Amino acid sequence: MSTIPPEFVVKIDPEKCTLCRRCIIECSFGALKLDKDKIVSENEKCIACRRCVVFCPTKAITVIKNPLVFRPHATWTEKIQRDILKEAESGAIILVGTGTNLPYPVLFDHILIDACQVTNPSIDPLREPMELRTYLGKKPSRLQVKEGKGKFKIETELAPNLKLETPIMFAAMSYGAVSLEVHKALAMAAKELGTFMNSGEGGLHKDLYPYGDHVIVQVASGRFGVHKEYLDVAAGIEIKIGQGAKPGIGGHLPGEKVTAEIAETRMIPVGTDALSPAPHHDIYSIEDLSQLVYALKEATDYKKPVFVKIAAVHNTAAIASGIARSGADVIVIDGFRGGTGAAPQVIRDHLGIPVEVAIASVDDELREEGIRNEVSLVASGGIRSSADVAKIIALGADAVAIATAALIAMGCTVCGQCYTGLCPWGLTTQKPELRRRLSVTRGAQRVTNLVSAWSMELKEILGALGMNSIESLKGNRERLRGIGLDHTILEILGIKPVGR
Amino acid sequence: MKIYPRISDACGIFGVVNEKGNLIPGEDAVTAMEAMSPRYNGLGAGFAGYGIYPKYKDQYVLHTIFDDENSKTKVEEYLNSRVEILKDEPIPTCKVRKIRNRPIVWRYFVNPLPQKKAAAEKKSPDDQIIDLVTYVNSEIEGAHIVSSGKNMGVFKAIGYPWEVAELYRIDEYKAYMWLGHGRYPTNTPGWWGGAHPFNILGWSVVHNGEISSYGTNKRYVEQWGYRCTLQTDSEVLAYLLDLLARKHGLPLEVACAAISPPFWKDIDSTTNEQGRLLLATRITYNAALVNGPFSIIVAVDQGITGLVGLTDRVKLRPLVAAKKGDKAYLASEECAIRAACPKPEIVWTPKASTPVIAKVERAA
Numbered sequence: 071m072s073t074i075p076p077e078f079v080v081k082i083d084p085e086k087c088t089l090c091r092r093c094i095i096e097c098s099f100g101a102l103k104l105d106k107d108k109i110v111s112e113n114e115k116c117i118a119c120r121r122c123v124v125f126c127p128t129k130a131i132t133v134i135k136n137p138l139v140f141r142p143h144a145t146w147t148e149k150i151q152r153d154i155l156k157e158a159e160s161g162a163i164i165l166v167g168t169g170t171n172l173p174y175p176v177l178f179d180h181i182l183i184d185a186c187q188v189t190n191p192s193i194d195p196l197r198e199p200m201e202l203r204t205y206l207g208k209k210p211s212r213l214q215v216k217e218g219k220g221k222f223k224i225e226t227e228l229a230p231n232l233k234l235e236t237p238i239m240f241a242a243m244s245y246g247a248v249s250l251e252v253h254k255a256l257a258m259a260a261k262e263l264g265t266f267m268n269s270g271e272g273g274l275h276k277d278l279y280p281y282g283d284h285v286i287v288q289v290a291s292g293r294f295g296v297h298k299e300y301l302d303v304a305a306g307i308e309i310k311i312g313q314g315a316k317p318g319i320g321g322h323l324p325g326e327k328v329t330a331e332i333a334e335t336r337m338i339p340v341g342t343d344a345l346s347p348a349p350h351h352d353i354y355s356i357e358d359l360s361q362l363v364y365a366l367k368e369a370t371d372y373k374k375p376v377f378v379k380i381a382a383v384h385n386t387a388a389i390a391s392g393i394a395r396s397g398a399d400v401i402v403i404d405g406f407r408g409g410t411g412a413a414p415q416v417i418r419d420h421l422g423i424p425v426e427v428a429i430a431s432v433d434d435e436l437r438e439e440g441i442r443n444e445v446s447l448v449a450s451g452g453i454r455s456s457a458d459v460a461k462i463i464a465l466g467a468d469a470v471a472i473a474t475a476a477l478i479a480m481g482c483t484v485c486g487q488c489y490t491g492l493c494p495w496g497l498t499t500q501k502p503e504l505r506r507r508l509s510v511t512r513g514a515q516r517v518t519n520l521v522s523a524w525s526m527e528l529k530e531i532l533g534a535l536g537m538n539s540i541e542s543l544k545g546n547r548e549r550l551r552g553i554g555l556d557h558t559i560l561e562i563l564g565i566k567p568v569g570r
Numbered sequence: 571m572k573i574y575p576r577i578s579d580a581c582g583i584f585g586v587v588n589e590k591g592n593l594i595p596g597e598d599a600v601t602a603m604e605a606m607s608p609r610y611n612g613l614g615a616g617f618a619g620y621g622i623y624p625k626y627k628d629q630y631v632l633h634t635i636f637d638d639e640n641s642k643t644k645v646e647e648y649l650n651s652r653v654e655i656l657k658d659e660p661i662p663t664c665k666v667r668k669i670r671n672r673p674i675v676w677r678y679f680v681n682p683l684p685q686k687k688a689a690a691e692k693k694s695p696d697d698q699i700i701d702l703v704t705y706v707n708s709e710i711e712g713a714h715i716v717s718s719g720k721n722m723g724v725f726k727a728i729g730y731p732w733e734v735a736e737l738y739r740i741d742e743y744k745a746y747m748w749l750g751h752g753r754y755p756t757n758t759p760g761w762w763g764g765a766h767p768f769n770i771l772g773w774s775v776v777h778n779g780e781i782s783s784y785g786t787n788k789r790y791v792e793q794w795g796y797r798c799t800l801q802t803d804s805e806v807l808a809y810l811l812d813l814l815a816r817k818h819g820l821p822l823e824v825a826c827a828a829i830s831p832p833f834w835k836d837i838d839s840t841t842n843e844q845g846r847l848l849l850a851t852r853i854t855y856n857a858a859l860v861n862g863p864f865s866i867i868v869a870v871d872q873g874i875t876g877l878v879g880l881t882d883r884v885k886l887r888p889l890v891a892a893k894k895g896d897k898a899y900l901a902s903e904e905c906a907i908r909a910a911c912p913k914p915e916i917v918w919t920p921k922a923s924t925p926v927i928a929k930v931e932r933a934a
Contacts, residue, residue, distance in 0.1 A: 538884065
């Protein structure tokens with residue numbers, strides 16, 4: 071018998087309930103059942119996903135936080151006590167999904183953006199052109215242009231760059247962690263928006279090959295699903311070294327999630343556990359990374375930019391500098407707030423640093439060394455709104471990648487149960503009856519809507535700043551001010567306090 | 571060094587060049603500037619004249635402003651270690667009642683000293699001068715080198731353009747190319763270095779507008795060794811031009827396309843070599859794009875010689891161009907051109923982000 075009290079309580083109004091049993095069908099965690107002439111709940115199974123609440127035809131259901139009082143204690147809080155009880159009962163690591171839920175300060179919420187008044191006209195994006203297009207990849211440090219007979223001829227060859235119509239991409243989520251429907255919806259949205267989705271480390275289902283021009287494929291430590299066609303079909307290739315939610319940790323897709331289709335895509339036997347080692351076993355230092363970068367470039371005729379994704383950790387600036395010199399074209403910095411399908415709670419909640427400071431320090435370091443043009447910088451991990459996008463670009467990023475926000479657009483309620491494979495909204499599950507809950511076209515439409523709305527908001531911000539192009543915001547820390555930040559953090563972010 | 575807040579301003583600008591290199595009296599520039607009086611508030615003005623020092627046309631001329639004798643001594647100590655001073659003298663001025671708290675203004679005609687380094691490590695004389703200007707402006711308190719080109723000089727102060735012209739006796743100079751500037755800054759900096767024109771080597775810029783992308787542009791030129799020391803956004807324009815057109819050797823037209831590029835839709839619909847060039851320029855030099863409202867007039871005698879007018883991509887600041895005989899004019903307002911040249915042959919308003927370039931065939 072568990073001594074852990076339930077976190078949530080399901081309340082069903084008997085006056086409204088018609089005993090239609092829809093809620094029982096919807097609850098993939100089995101928290102609701104019919105007991106003679108009424109619906110009863112096993113509250114300890116409820117994860118507050120709101121599925122029953124939304125689908126109850128008579129709106130008879132509410133879910134509340136269990137009002138039961140844990141005796142108040144500032145050190146031994148309810149959360150700490152619950153974690154201890156869980157581990158005492160199971161003897162196992164606590165697994166979690168999504169990004170950290172601990173109340174660390176969010177630096178984005180301590181940064182304000184400038185606007186024009188009088189001396190500099192703001193620009194109305196509905197009337198004037200406003201450009202968000204961004205190119206990701208290596209840039210030459212200078213152009214060689216020859217002049218002859220009044221005509222100019224360019225003699226510098228450009229490295230392959232990816233063209234983004236908005237500086238927002240979709241971050242890596244593997245097929246296996248999420249359903250095929252999620253992958254398809256993201257691919258369709260990426261194509262519609264003129265941006266890119268990322269396959270994650272689980273290979274690319276053949277149904278997504280037609281969207282290859284808008285897909286970045288990942289090569290991670292497990293090398294699942296990596297073959298010639300996989301590399302050829304994609305627009306870019308990403309080497310995954312680390313993930314913000316679980317720096318230094320590999321991955322584990324349990325065998326029960328490895329269906330026939332996933333097995334084929336990942337190139338592993340059906341029903342076997344898919345284990346991603348913590349490091350790449352052929353990368354034990356920076357020179358090994360360079361070899362993999364060039365191996366992938368050789369395999370694709372130097373036609374595709376190679377991304378390297380790392381988790382934001384204490385020494386990220388120096389690491390990024392090494393990556394910039396390794397031949398990589400784009401560095402993705404994933405902050406500690408980034409999401410995950412499954413990670414040990416202790417790792418997710420306590421390792422890494424925020425993406426805001428990581429981007430600022432990496433941008434500074436690369437400029438200091440005069441190699442900022444060698445790579446583009448992509449920020450991910452905790453980008454929640456268009457304001458976050460504007461702020462991180464002003465701090466030095468070229469573009470961002472979002473994943474949790476895209477999942478929320480498709481129904482995710484951040485319940486954190488991704489690792490159970492029981493996602494009630496059909497996102498992080500392989501069960502056919504749950505997968506059916508996500509309509510690919512509707513999912514794609516909602517994600518497209520979200521990114522379109524953010525893009526319009528970005529244009530409004532640019533207009534208020536008196537700019538008509540996103541490149542004028544990039545690294546423009548003059549237009550940011552910090553509020554409630556200490557002197558050292560302001561210095562690291564390279565911004566002045568409000569009022570200066 | 572005293573740090574002033576960055577200043578935003580709106581201004582009146584003027585430029586004239588004789589494409590044959592014949593000399594134009596200083597009064598023409600002053601007369602033109604007088605016509606745009608509502609554009610100034612008396613908090614800064616300046617002129618740049620090219621071809622004014624024919625006797626020392628091969629030397630770099632350092633126009634320098636000192637707060638006191640102490641800073642002058644320090645600068646001269648430093649100069650003696652870096653350059654051979656052929657001649658130095660006070661810049662001739664006369665008393666103007668409204669201009670008070672006058673700093674010391676001095677000019678040095680110099681040649682960089684030969685470097686005792688291996689050939690590969692040697693810097694060009696131009697780069698030696700940039701290093702020198704950067705050092706003085708950022709490290710020596712109370713001293714500012716306001717211009718450093720050859721056979722040219724920048725004259726600037728706090729006051730209305732006609733007061734500054736009287737102060738520096740602009741009517742006593744003749745130049746084949748003039749720039750004029752009057753400011754309407756939105757706060758009072760109280761020092762002369764913040765007035766226009768801004769100069770580095772043969773590049774002088776007068777600017778009307780505010781640079782929304784200043785932070786991006788500043789950090790970009792800093793990567794190439796420039797340092798923005800004058801705390802005014804316009805300064806970065808001179809460095810951008812020097813970087814793109816001199817250091818990177820881009821044709822002037824391409825440098826202008828980097829600073830004020832066409833919109834993507836226009837680049838997308840431009841085919842062949844020209845389209846490739848525009849795309850490559852915008853991708854490579856994205857941090858050189860100057861955003862926000864601006865019109866600028868650039869005088870250059872650095873590899874090429876001439877006058878350049880350029881506006882932002884949606885032309886949020888005015889610029890008018892005119893021609894008469896060998897002379898080309900650019901100004902914020904047509905009235906300024908007509909004041910200096912009552913009957914121009916053609917007057918036109920240049921299109922947004924399209925440079926107007928009047929090259930001098932042979933410098934005087």
